[in-house]
Amino acid sequence: MxxxxxxxxxxxxxxxxxxxxxxxxxxxxxxxxxxxxxxxxxxxxxxxxxxxxxxxxxxxxxxxxxxxxxxxxxxxxxxxxxSADRLLLQLRAWMVGALPREDLWFKTVPPVAMAPDIVRHVEPKMLRVILRAIRQKEAINVLYQSLTNTRWRMVAPHALAFDGYRWHMRAWACDRGDFRDFVITRVQKIGKSEAADYDVADDIEWNTITTLRLCPHPGLSEEQAAAIRRDYGMKGNCRSIEMRLSLAYYFIMRMNLDLDNLPPQRAQVSLENLEEVKKQIAEARAETKRRLAD
Known part of the structure; x- marks a missing residue:
């Protein structure tokens, strides 16, 4: 042919x-x-x-x-x-301007609305430099604004990660000698770049896939729990969710799974293996530190 x-x-x-x-x-x-x-x-x-x-x-x-x-x-x-998920994702992408109208096959788009997305948009030129650094294994000098200070830092990004609200670059922090997440929208400026010396295999948190077991909050009634199981597509009484260990922290925080003082109707879900995941994170960080010390 x-x-x-x-x-x-x-x-x-x-x-x-x-x-x-x-x-x-x-x-x-x-x-x-x-x-x-x-x-x-x-x-x-x-x-x-x-x-x-x-x-x-x-x-x-x-x-x-x-x-x-x-x-x-x-x-x-x-x-x-x-795929309902695909169609709804396309509608959302169209609403935020990421997908042109002609890519939607609806003759007339159904009435649709969404709560406003208040996250900052990543600058294309900045993302381009970060992607080049990932591709070429480079460290880049960035003026980074954290919650405590603003200073120049040399970071070597090796991956991108989305926590549900913000985009991060997973990177080797040259000044601290460890792997960290840097919120891309907190990068004010990008300076020079240079060759970086790190091994992605040492980023244990990134390379480890963990499983979070999401269940209805134990304080809910059976009728309420049944509604939650349906909302989250739970099979049995829980839903197992796989993700990189480095993203588990953000998922837990976003879902308020670390708070035990919320009313059951407000919390709705709980993490059956919360302590186990916390232990995994601590052990992964310790293993990375041990490797880097060798």
């Missing part, structure tokens, strides 16, 4: 995916939807619909009353994987 054949095959598959998306999420498809979205002719749209029906059987039915195609009662998508 030639490169042109591959491209034609991909674009046709994409149009078939669009057909199923419209049928699944909007329950309606017009020939003009294909024409407008992919800038194809009416005859080509008709051919696409015929070919689609030949490959999938009776997934779509023509409704003469509304003069449009509608999904069959037993619609079985072959080119499209239905």
């Amino acid at each position: 030639t490169e042109d054949d591959d491209r034609r095959s991909w674009t046709l598959t994409r149009r078939f995916e669009f057909i199923e998306w419209k049928l699944f999420w909007e329950g309606l498809l017009n020939r003009s939807d294909l024409e407008d979205r992919f800038d194809i002719s009416t005859p080509q749209a008709s051919i696409d619909l015929r070919n689609y029906r030949e490959q999938t059987g009776d997934n779509l039915v023509y409704d003469a009353t509304i003069k449009a195609f509608v999904p069959a009662p037993d619609l079985k998508p072959s080119f499209f994987k239905a």
Whole structure:
């Protein structure tokens, strides 16, 4: 198969995916939807619909009353994987300006609103330098504003991490001789760069995957606990959540899992293995310190 054949095959598959998306999420498809979205002719749209029906059987039915195609009662998508999480993420990305309107396949976007995102946006030029430092294993001199002071620091980022609110660079702190998280939006300026000397394997917190067991707060009634289990997709009485150990602290703080004085209805969830995770963090830091001392 030639490169042109591959491209034609991909674009046709994409149009078939669009057909199923419209049928699944909007329950309606017009020939003009294909024409407008992919800038194809009416005859080509008709051919696409015929070919689609030949490959999938009776997934779509023509409704003469509304003069449009509608999904069959037993619609079985072959080119499209239905994901509510993906669709809601796309709507959120569109609302914050990260996704253009034309990338949403809705003919009319449903009414949607979200609480404002108050985090600061990362400057593209700054992120570009950080990505280069990660790629080339460089240390960069940054004017960093912490909660206690503002000073120049040499840091060697090796990864990016998002804590649910803010973006961090996971980095080797050259002045402290350990691995730390630096909030990217607290970097005021970036100065010179130089080669860095560190081993990512020594960042035990980053390299360790831990499991947090999230459960309904024990102070809730059974009816309330059932609602929480449904909210969080818990199987049984808990949900196991895997993450890098270096991010567990932020997750615990964001979910108020370290506070034992909140009313059950306010807390809603608890961390079944909180003490175990705290111990893992302490042991990982101790192991990193031991390695660096050797």
